[in-house]
Amino acid sequence: MTLTLLAALFVCILVVAVLYSSVGHGGASGYIALMALFALPTASIKPTALVLNILVAGIATCTYRRAGQFRWSVFWPFAVTSIPMSFVGGALQLPAIYFKPLLGAVLLFAAFRLVYRQVENPVPPSSPPQAVAAAIGMVLGFVSGLIGVGGGIFLSPLLLLFGWATPRQTAGISALFILVNSIAGLLGHVSSLGNVMHGSAWLAAAAVLGGLLGSALGSRLLPVPAILRTLSLVTFSAALKLILT
Template sequence: MTFLPVLIFLAALLYASVGHAGASGYLAAMALVGMSAEVMKPSALVLNLLVSSIGTVAFARAGAFSWRLFWPFALGAIPLAYFGGAAKLDGSWYKPLVGVVLLVAAVRLLFGKLPTVENTGRPNDTNIPQMPPIWLSVLLGAGIGFLAGLTGTGGGIFLTPLLLLMGWAKAKEAAGTSVAFILVNSLAGLAGKPSSLAHLPPSLWLWAIAAVAGGSLGAILGSKRLPPPSLRRLLALVLLIAAAKLIFTIK
């Protein structure tokens, strides 16, 4: 348990630097120490809420937030994140589902291109991004929001690559929009089941300090340089180990 705040700090640092809040990293860290689903989900959402708040302010101040891009995704996501947060999944279902989410996040860290100022993820970055149809954004946001609420994540690991792959946003805009999307989903997920807050552990305050410290540093550095490859590989390894534990360990 003593290395858990360190893992949370590293996750917050890396994820905040690319416009995410780190929920998949927090879930992986908690899975490694064998925490129950009842503790993992609300704890990850609370930490997500703290870091995404910092990131939203930082990226908005940098002019990297698009309201037009954000609101249709958020409109679809918020009610579904609420219902996803309210849904009760037995640990035998919740943990494998989270394991798959962690696996996706690990693959992205190892092989995907994360959004930074230097790296847009698309070869034709000089082109002006085309906004998606509002109805499509609402529909996609709903699907991502439900999965976010169900698993205790913010949905950023799905929204960011979608925005870049489809050419709907450039790097900084994708990061700034995603972190605000994560913020509203985390709020909705917690609101869906406020009784889950009773399962927050006494040591959450220490994890929160680690997350805020890493998230603050990551948000500052995010607009300047790529996170160190070694840090990405380390976090990806943690995610892979945790994913395997969640998927293949039956309790």
């Protein structure tokens, strides 16, 4: 990787980490989108995205939990099945001919989700039925591990749609959900760490810095609607590139 490419990726990863962590996400779909746009090797995308996701989601988890924006009763029924299934999904390696269109479809969903933002609901949120949450967690965990994301991009709209958490609580719950699933997915395919792209230490530094900034400032200063529209555009562009090439 050239110095120019590494510098460009550093800046892009920093920006994506700031934007995603400001809404409680680790940013895996954003990192995947960037790496696809930069035409990086397919084998490097999944493990690199998971490593960066773990760093940013860990920071976001600590920040939102300290702010009191977390509900254990909502989190654990999803996590108890998603964690082992993320491990299983992470152990599988799809051929590029299947991986690229599937990843493109996931990114299209992510782009659609990013333009959706529910306002604060004055009605106190309810807790999901445990059996339903466990079934959903199983599916989300497997898909997350298979693709190389933490699953928050799928869990967040469900929590908001069914009124199981407020937007702020959704950010806190999703952050920890992303963290545990990203770790499980990476453990499911530890050998893939050898494919983490060259210069990943610099990208990790960018992700950590961005995660700190985004988690601290996002809920107060950053214009969330504009952030989501920008991220959606980048993600949508990468999805089209993966599907059409």
